[in-house]
Amino acid sequence: MHANLSLQQAPPFSVPARFLVSAPVFGLLAALVLLWHGPDIISSRWNPPMLAVTHLLTLGFLAMSMLGAMLQLMPVLMGMVIPRPVLFSSIIHTPLVLGSLSLAAAWLLQYRWLFLVAMLLLGFTFAVFVMVAAERLLRSVSRHITRTMMLLALLALLLTAGLGIYLAAGYVGETFAVARQLTDLHLSWGLLGWVFMLVMAVAYQVIPMFQITDDYPKWHQRWLGWLLFVLLLALSLTWFYPLAGLQALLGVLLAACLLVFALNTLWLLHRRRRTLPDTTMKFWQLAMASLIALVFIRGIAMLAGIELPALLTGVLMIAGFAMTAVNGMMYKIIPFLIWLHLSARNKDLRDAGRREQQVKVPHMRKIIPENAGLWQFRIHFAALVLLALATCWPAWFFYPAVLLFALAQGFLLYNLLNAVRFYGAKRTALQAVL
Amino acid sequence: MGIKNLMAQDHRDCDRLFSEAENAASTQDWEKARQAFQQFVQAMDRHLGIEEQVLFPAFEQETGIVTGPTEMMRMEHEQMRALFDEMAAALEREEADDYLGEAETLLILMQQHNMKEEQILYSIMDQRLDADVDNWQQKFQEWNRA
Numbered sequence: 001m002h003a004n005l006s007l008q009q010a011p012p013f014s015v016p017a018r019f020l021v022s023a024p025v026f027g028l029l030a031a032l033v034l035l036w037h038g039p040d041i042i043s044s045r046w047n048p049p050m051l052a053v054t055h056l057l058t059l060g061f062l063a064m065s066m067l068g069a070m071l072q073l074m075p076v077l078m079g080m081v082i083p084r085p086v087l088f089s090s091i092i093h094t095p096l097v098l099g100s101l102s103l104a105a106a107w108l109l110q111y112r113w114l115f116l117v118a119m120l121l122l123g124f125t126f127a128v129f130v131m132v133a134a135e136r137l138l139r140s141v142s143r144h145i146t147r148t149m150m151l152l153a154l155l156a157l158l159l160t161a162g163l164g165i166y167l168a169a170g171y172v173g174e175t176f177a178v179a180r181q182l183t184d185l186h187l188s189w190g191l192l193g194w195v196f197m198l199v200m201a202v203a204y205q206v207i208p209m210f211q212i213t214d215d216y217p218k219w220h221q222r223w224l225g226w227l228l229f230v231l232l233l234a235l236s237l238t239w240f241y242p243l244a245g246l247q248a249l250l251g252v253l254l255a256a257c258l259l260v261f262a263l264n265t266l267w268l269l270h271r272r273r274r275t276l277p278d279t280t281m282k283f284w285q286l287a288m289a290s291l292i293a294l295v296f297i298r299g300i301a302m303l304a305g306i307e308l309p310a311l312l313t314g315v316l317m318i319a320g321f322a323m324t325a326v327n328g329m330m331y332k333i334i335p336f337l338i339w340l341h342l343s344a345r346n347k348d349l350r351d352a353g354r355r356e357q358q359v360k361v362p363h364m365r366k367i368i369p370e371n372a373g374l375w376q377f378r379i380h381f382a383a384l385v386l387l388a389l390a391t392c393w394p395a396w397f398f399y400p401a402v403l404l405f406a407l408a409q410g411f412l413l414y415n416l417l418n419a420v421r422f423y424g425a426k427r428t429a430l431q432a433v434l
Numbered sequence: 435m436g437i438k439n440l441m442a443q444d445h446r447d448c449d450r451l452f453s454e455a456e457n458a459a460s461t462q463d464w465e466k467a468r469q470a471f472q473q474f475v476q477a478m479d480r481h482l483g484i485e486e487q488v489l490f491p492a493f494e495q496e497t498g499i500v501t502g503p504t505e506m507m508r509m510e511h512e513q514m515r516a517l518f519d520e521m522a523a524a525l526e527r528e529e530a531d532d533y534l535g536e537a538e539t540l541l542i543l544m545q546q547h548n549m550k551e552e553q554i555l556y557s558i559m560d561q562r563l564d565a566d567v568d569n570w571q572q573k574f575q576e577w578n579r580a
Contacts, residue, residue, distance in 0.1 A: 076546045076550060143557065212449050
């Protein structure tokens with residue numbers, strides 16, 4: 001029964017690291033495309049270069065870091081190790097990088113065949129990942145709600161990818177019209193069913209544990225994920241039976257899910273037992289504030305009958321909520337893993353009876369200094385405010401916003417690469433004596 | 435109530451002591467930090483000792499798995515104890531950044547360790563070992579006296 005049970009600590013460092021370090025590279029690429037095209041790009045979300053930017057962020061930054069984090073977290077949270085982790089992560093990482101690049105290039109260069117390449121690469125990546133991860137999750141002995149929610153999130157990822165491939169097919173052929181109505185379903189499943197669901201599932205575990213707060217209420221944990229999933233299913237059915245009233249109602253209920261999660265998280269953090277100002281916690285707070293802003297702005301616009309700038313919602317959801325939460329998590333994951341792997345090397349030395357040759361393993365604040373993370377947070381925060389303003393007044397805010405966003409992504413990349421280089425140097429020192 | 439609930443509650447109690455020490459160190463209240471840290475290490479020593487000498491042997495005997503999860507947990511206990519030493523040294527030097535850095539490292543190590551225990555190991559213990567919590571509490575107290 002427990003033949004597969006392993007509480008092994010972690011896959012090799014390169015497995016999650018390659019995904020997490022790739023993410024801000026795609027953030028920088030998105031900024032470059034924005035700068036190249038100038039303020040006109042944000043007039044519509046249907047602009048091909050804007051679609052390229054959106055997917056550089058959702059695939060290149062978000063899917064990239066979230067798949068990497070799942071590979072790292074599943075052994076810890078579920079006790080399930082993925083066999084041959086280095087090989088598996090290459091099989092996922094390489095086509096994800098190439099697929100994201102070819103999809104963006106397809107829109108930027110308007111080459112039809114590149115859409116086909118992207119469809120094949122990304123379809124392969126997500127199908128293989130979902131299959132392997134779902135099989136592992138189904139066999140886990142863990143009965144925590146996180147397991148169920150990760151499975152729901154994977155299902156949503158598969159639906160998002162399927163809809164995305166169907167939509168991309170519209171660009172490949174002459175006769176195949178792009179079905180724009182389906183785009184809303186594609187992005188609802190992607191941003192709510194996959195991204196938001198997974199962030200919730202992870203938050204249920206990491207917020208109480210790392211910030212030392214109370215648990216999320218039982219009803220919240222048990223029902224919110226399922227409610228979200230059922231609402232998305234209902235929303236999908238309205239595509240076949242379009243009832244405007246029902247669609248509006250579902251929209252309100254989905255917004256309520258976002259709001260409940262955001263407010264509950266802020267409340268827990270407000271009452272946390274750690275009084276230490278922690279950078280990752282600031283990222284969590286900003287992510288939740290973005291969700292709340294998103295719900296309120298859309299709510300007010302709906303009641304007052306105002307049409308919102310096309311990209312404001314996207315900025316708040318993708319950059320404001322999702323990228324912020326992931327960015328904060330990176331500052332815990334990367335330094336801890338480096339510490340963990342260096343400690344394991346030292347243990348090898350101790351076991352070999354060569355205690356005196358051990359290297360002092362630096363603590364996490366020596367790997368990424370607290371101030372480096374804090375300043376990157378401040379720049380990211382400022383970039384978000386300016387990006388939101390730029391969707392309303394592009395002539396004024398576009399260039400400062402994009403430049404600051406590029407700076408925040410560059411700074412994140414610098415912090416992560418510094419940590420990886422530090423690990424490389426220490427590991428070489430340890431290998432030399434082994 | 436089972437082993438899982440009992441031991442998970444003990445995790446939460448240790449967490450509270452951990453944050454008291456961390457809070458004091460972050461405001462450089464060294465006297466209070468030393469006191470809270472000492473209480474934290476005492477509580478942890480008791481928790482880790484109960485696992486290593488009462489619960490893990492019972493699990494190993496019942497399942498016959500000796501080189502599996504319990505071996506991994508014992509190794510992580512060793513890593514935690516090494517970090518207690520680093521934290522104590524930083525307290526001695528009254529170096530806030532070092533203490534907070536070592537403490538954060540311990541926090542993450544300890545919490546991912548707790549997750550594995552609470553979601554996997556204790557769950558299996560609840561299925562396979564004596565379900566009566568009173569019996570366990572009595573065993574823990576006997577261990578404590580010895």
